[in-house]
Amino acid sequence: MVIGRFAVFVLKFATENNETGEEMDMKQQRDEKQGSRQQHNMQVSEDHLQLLGTIHEMIDTELDRRGVVQTGRPEHPPPEKASPCRHSLWHSIVKFFIN
Numbered sequence: 001m002v003i004g005r006f007a008v009f010v011l012k013f014a015t016e017n018n019e020t021g022e023e024m025d026m027k028q029q030r031d032e033k034q035g036s037r038q039q040h041n042m043q044v045s046e047d048h049l050q051l052l053g054t055i056h057e058m059i060d061t062e063l064d065r066r067g068v069v070q071t072g073r074p075e076h077p078p079p080e081k082a083s084p085c086r087h088s089l090w091h092s093i094v095k096f097f098i099n
Contacts, residue, residue: 063070 060070
């Protein structure tokens with residue numbers, strides 16, 4: 001009985017190790033695909049950044065040609081915050097008692 005159980009354990013262990021080897025191969029292939037995909041995505045990102053740099057240079061050249069001065073501020077700055085017309089209730093009460 002002990003030898004029989006041991007033989008079953010050995011066979012089971014060998015089968016599990018064989019599956020683990022196959023799983024390792026599949027994981028390695030998956031990692032290689034992911035690595036190549038990451039490299040591709042990095043290359044696309046670098047290409048986009050280079051294109052944006054080229055566009056920025058083209059815009060700067062055109063602005064220089066037209067004589068536009070770049071100040072780094074928007075043409076039409078947002079309006080300053082206007083003071084509210086109505087005061088709060090607390091302000092009204094205080095004003096009532098002071099006057």
